[in-house]
Amino acid sequence: MKHDKRHTVLGRLGGELGATEAPLAGITVLDLSRVLAGPWATQMLGDLGATVIKVERPDGGDDTRLWGPPFLQDGRDDSDAAYYLCANRNKSTIAVDFSTPEGAALIAGLAKRADILVENFKCGTLAKYGLHYAAMQAVNPRLIYCSITGFGQTGPYAGRGGYDFLIQAMSGLMSVTGRADGEAGDGPLKVGIPVSDLFTGIYAANAILAALHHRHSTGLGQLIDCALLDSQLAVMANQGANFLLGGQVPIRRGNAHPNVVPYRDFPTVDGTIVIAVGNDAQFRALCRLLDLPDIAADPCFSTNAKRLLHRDQLETRLRQATASRSSADLLAAMEAHGVPGGPINTLEEVARDPQVKARGLIKEMTRDDGTKIRAFGYPAQFSRSQPVYDKAPPRFAQDTADILARQLGLSKDEIDALCAKGVIATEHCARNG
Incomplete structure (x- = not known):
């Protein structure tokens, strides 16, 4: 394996010259999530070397494929939005309608062989199809099942849908974000990126790694219940402590710091x-x-x-x-x-920054059709086991036939029959009907 100067220096710092196998090599993740919080968590696991199988709807897939412009190839009907590309590298993808008995059986079969399942459906949705934690734990006691919702599996809001903007408002984040009262442009503001989704994805990935360590000693998986509201409250950090410990209700201060001057x-x-x-x-x-x-x-x-x-x-x-x-x-x-x-800086200036270049923070991946995709990479440097960037974000349904054949032993005729019934989509049947 070829190593650049930066990785050589890291290797020496860690007592090693060169990288070894990725940290999560050999771990399989079944990703039933969509949009951002769940896909962000599973992308992190994929960056660390896990095999991630993303499950999408046969009728178009993850909604974020259409959340553009910009699109990867503007003007093409089958192009993917930048939003989708930001959270789905290092994954394979299959298209399965698990609201059908045949589709649910396929997912259960994959879950039986997986180490981790991540989903972000509203409470009770997957129970209707026999894909809830109790059912999956029965067929695979080692499975780590991570559920991501807006408000968690318990409490009076458990049945509500959760969205980043809503959580930024309800968590108090927007009450401390924006110009101070009396200043031009005052009023609460959301953060310019969906931080509640992103923080929840990071906490979910961290919790999954802790559960993997627990399984190493016990042999047992477990249910992880992650909520956007919980995660956003956890990262209120000093502002939260100012209230909980000091009794101070934080206010908006624009770009001024609540505790440090200047x-x-x-x-x-x-x-x-x-x-x-x-x-x-x-x-x-x-x-x-x-x-x-x-x-x-x-x-x-x-x-x-x-x-x-x-x-x-x-x-x-x-x-x-x-x-x-x-x-x-x-x-x-x-x-x-x-x-x-x-x-x-603007992001254009960030991309030119010598520190960003020296750290190799912008990665380039290539789809199998030759399309180049650039992304900001995993933000940790390892001395032994480097993150990987083996797979560009996949095209819709591109791996369905291959994964069902390899993982579940389905024949071509069986796959074609499922396509014909609309239970699954492959690249061929998605395009040609």
Whole structure:
């Protein structure tokens, strides 16, 4: 295997020269989820080397295939949206209607051979088809069954559907996101990406790995109940602690930090930068480079707690000082003085950033038809067992026939018969009817 310089350095740091097998090689995941939270979790498992079989509806598949533009190949009816591509690499895909007895039997057969099943249907949906945890656990006691819903399997909201925007609102996240009251453009805002879905996917993958470790010692699988609301509350972090421990109901502060000052955006001659001072020494260094000795010596600003009390006065003086400097000069001075800060980049600028390039964070994969797909990769560097990028996000139904033949031993005639009944779709029968 060929290793680049970055991986060689990582290998040396870990006491190894080169990578070995991916961390989850040999683990099979049956992915019954769609849209984002579930697919995000299973993509993470696929990045780590698990074999992921994504199950989609025969009548078009995962809804996100159509959530564009942009599409991979604009103008083509069978092209996939960028939204779908962001969460479905390192997977194979089959199209099965498990609302039919024949389709449910196929899924049960695959679950019997799987290590992990992930689903994100409303509570009770899969029980109608005999695919709920109790039924799957009976045929495969080692199966780790992860259910992802908006509100969990218990409680008064268990039967409700859950969506990212709804959860951002109900969890309190939007109450702390947006411009402060009285400022232009004030009011609660959602975050610019679906963080409640993404956090839930990350927590689900983490819980699955913990259950795998538990199974290693006990031989038994288990049910994991993940909820968007639960996950979003867990990542309220310092804002949640400010309320639970300090009794403070957090408010919107725009880009200002609730606990640290100065820690926000500041104007320059040619734009805006971020200054993120984390301690008193960094604050004094900032004052030196901005030629503000009186601010550095003022007892009102000597500690973070005091700077919080005098936030408005301090930030006004700092804005006056930064507004006379160019972004590039100010950021260079901050780096030289050890003051954390950076530009506010567009994604186009991020893609050109030398740190992003040095870390190899943008990966390229190729579909079997030669189409190139770029994506931001798994965000951890391993010294021994590297993540993989073997499979570009699959075309609809491209693996149905192969997986049913290999995993369940179905013949071509049996597969064709299921296609004819609409129980499954393959690339051939999906295209030609």
